[in-house]
Amino acid sequence: MARRKKIYEGKAKILYEGPEPGTFVQYFKDDATAFNAQKKDVIEGKGVLNNRLSEFFMQGLTNIGVPNHFIRRINMREQLIRQVxxxxxxxxxxxxxxxxxxxxxxxxxxxxxxxxxxxxxxxxxxxxxxxxxxxxxxxxxxxxxxxxxxxxxxxxxxxxxxxxxxxxxxxxxxxxxxxxxxxxxxxxxxxxxxxxxxxxxxxxxxVKSGRKLDKDVFRRDLGDLADAYSEVARRLGVLPAQTTHLTKPTLIN
Structure with a gap:
């Protein structure tokens, strides 16, 4: 298999040349960073979940007529996007x-x-x-x-x-x-x-408890980032309700 051409690598994602002109493949990493990358860690499964959550939101935007770069999810960590x-x-x-x-x-x-x-x-x-x-x-x-x-x-x-x-x-x-x-x-x-x-x-x-369910959990050492992201995904129906840990998530298609 031919090695893909890397276009760009950021703190949380990598862009590769897409299969067709005008497209990229966006790969979600497990890296977590804060304070302009002064604080770093690797959270197993984070990229898998963010890939699926971003798909969920971008498809929702498409459904209400808000234009965005998302084309389709390729696999657990990658999605096909428009080149912009x-x-x-x-x-x-x-x-x-x-x-x-x-x-x-x-x-x-x-x-x-x-x-x-x-x-x-x-x-x-x-x-x-x-x-x-x-x-x-x-x-x-x-x-x-x-x-x-x-x-x-x-x-x-x-x-x-x-x-x-x-x-x-x-x-x-x-x-x-x-x-x-x-x-x-x-x-x-x-x-x-x-x-x-x-x-x-x-x-x-x-809404009720004020518990933080975002990257502030990592920024401020408030607990397990994987648990927080999993909770968001469960509530939105991206993860099955019975899932309790993000390490090896089972995602709903």
Whole structure:
């Protein structure tokens, strides 16, 4: 079998050349990182679960007409995606105060925000992904004003969808981040949701207990990350309800 060409490797995923022009194969690793990769570990089965969860969310977005890069899941760790030109921004949507927002503004974690807030950070690991304003984004040519309007629209539609899906299973969507990419149909350019949607990219709290079910479990040494992600998957129906550990998950097709 011919060795696949690696296109890019990040902290949690690897992109390989796809079987057809305009496609990539996205491989989910078991690596867990925090604080710009200063804290690292390998959580067995994490990549398997995030692959399936991202598939679940991307298919849900497709069903409501939100364009995204997902084509199909290939196997337990890989999915076929559209090749996109990634805009070098992390698009962050916040519904409740937490993390860096709480620190910046001195707000108690969990405080409900007056409305969803959309923020941007510049994707640059060496700089620690600094927060940037729309003025920076336009001035440096990362996106134009129309792009930003479309990105905000996409982000808020994703927020509406995810908030409803999570709340239905007793989970509060505190905040999340997405990436957005450009694709072309002839001369026509479209913006679509890319990268992944998983507990790695969302801040999730149990509605009743406040228990954290996201990567903050790893960041703050709050327990077993595998158990937290498994709980999310069980509630969403991605894992069978009787599954108790993520080491060798049995996923529902």
């Amino acid at each position: 030109e990634i805009i070098p921004l992390e698009v962050i949507v916040r519904n409740f105060a937490a993390g860096s927002l709480s620190k910046r503004l001195g707000m108690e974690e969990g405080t409900a925000l007056p409305r969803p807030i959309v923020e941007y950070s510049y994707k640059n690991d060496a700089l620690g992904d600094p927060m940037v304003s729309e003025e920076y984004v336009v001035a440096f040519g990362w996106a134009n004003q129309q792009d930003l309007d479309d990105i905000v629209s996409l982000a808020l539609r994703v927020n509406d969808f995810l908030s409803g899906v999570f709340y239905a299973v007793g989970i509060k969507l505190v905040d999340f981040k997405i990436e957005v990419g450009r694709i072309w149909d002839g001369d026509f350019m479209r913006l679509i949701v890319a990268d992944e949607i998983s507990p790695d990219s969302c801040r999730l709290w149990d």
